[in-house]
Amino acid sequence: MAIELEHYLALGALLFAIGLYMALAKRNFVGVLMGIELMFNAVNLTFIAFSRFVSPATDVTGHVFVVFVITVAAAEAAVALALAMLVYRNRETIDVDRMDLLKW
Amino acid sequence: MEDTGSIVAFWLLAALTLGSALAVVVIRDLIRAVVLLITSFLGVAGLYITLSADFVAVVQVLIYVGAISVLLLFAVMLTPRASRDNAETFFQIPAILLTGLVAFTISLVSLDTDWTVVERGGFEETASAIGESLLDKYVLPFEMAAVLLLVAMLGAIVLVHPEGTEEE
Structure with a gap:
C-alpha cells in the first residue's frame, strides 16, 4: 500500500491531538509548552504534506510558511520560558493550577 | 512513494513520532519527557525527508532539536525538584474527551x-x-520575522534579568 496524503493527514491529526491533550491537562507549565510545540509540529507536517501532494512542483509556499511558523515558535518558546522563570521567581511554583491570583 | 523503502520509512517514522509523543504524555519525570520530545521532533524531521522537504527537515533539526528542546531543558533545570512532576490537573477527563473529539473529527474529514x-x-x-521566494515574494514577512525574533530575544532577556525586576 503506497503512502498517500491521507496517511500524513491522519498522523498530523493524532500528533495534534496528543499536543492538545498535553496543553490542556498538564499541571507543569513546561509540560503545557511541550504540548504547544507538538501541536506546531503536527501543523507543520500537514503543511509539508499538502505542499508535496497538492501544490505544483515549482511552488514552495508551504515550505516558506513552515519556516515562518518555526521562527514564530522559537520566539514564542523563548518568551514563554522567560515568563515561566519569572512566575517561578515570584510564586515558587510553575504549576498552572496554582497560578490562581485572579481566582476569588 | 511507491517503493518499499519509503513505505517502511514512513511507518517506522510515524511509529517513532507518535510513540515518543505518547511517552511524553505518560512519563512522570520531566527531564525524560523532554528527551523523548526530542525523539519525536527527530521523527518529524525524518517525515519531512520522506516528503522530500530537505530544507525544512534541516531547519527542524537545527531549531526544534537543537534550540527549543535546550530551552525546555533549561526551564526544567532552573525550576526546582518539586515542580519536575509531569502530572495532570483536574482538567484531565474533559481534556481526554475534547482531544478524542478533535482527533476523530480531523481524521474523519481528512x-x-x-x-x-x-x-x-x-x-x-x-x-x-525557498531562498529565492524569501527574498522575492515573501520579503516583507521575512523582515517582520527578523524584527519579531529580535524583539522576542530582547524581551526574554529583559524578563529574566535579575536587575530588571529589582530596580522597579
Whole structure:
C-alpha cells in the first residue's frame, strides 16, 4: 500500500491531538509548552504534506510558511520560558493550577 | 512513494513520532519527557525527508532539536525538584474527551475529503527555491520575522534579568 496524503493527514491529526491533550491537562507549565510545540509540529507536517501532494512542483509556499511558523515558535518558546522563570521567581511554583491570583 | 523503502520509512517514522509523543504524555519525570520530545521532533524531521522537504527537515533539526528542546531543558533545570512532576490537573477527563473529539473529527474529514492530488514526483531541491521566494515574494514577512525574533530575544532577556525586576 503506497503512502498517500491521507496517511500524513491522519498522523498530523493524532500528533495534534496528543499536543492538545498535553496543553490542556498538564499541571507543569513546561509540560503545557511541550504540548504547544507538538501541536506546531503536527501543523507543520500537514503543511509539508499538502505542499508535496497538492501544490505544483515549482511552488514552495508551504515550505516558506513552515519556516515562518518555526521562527514564530522559537520566539514564542523563548518568551514563554522567560515568563515561566519569572512566575517561578515570584510564586515558587510553575504549576498552572496554582497560578490562581485572579481566582476569588 | 511507491517503493518499499519509503513505505517502511514512513511507518517506522510515524511509529517513532507518535510513540515518543505518547511517552511524553505518560512519563512522570520531566527531564525524560523532554528527551523523548526530542525523539519525536527527530521523527518529524525524518517525515519531512520522506516528503522530500530537505530544507525544512534541516531547519527542524537545527531549531526544534537543537534550540527549543535546550530551552525546555533549561526551564526544567532552573525550576526546582518539586515542580519536575509531569502530572495532570483536574482538567484531565474533559481534556481526554475534547482531544478524542478533535482527533476523530480531523481524521474523519481528512480521510473523507476527495483531495485533488497532483501526480508528480517529490521536489528536486527546495533550499534554493525557498531562498529565492524569501527574498522575492515573501520579503516583507521575512523582515517582520527578523524584527519579531529580535524583539522576542530582547524581551526574554529583559524578563529574566535579575536587575530588571529589582530596580522597579
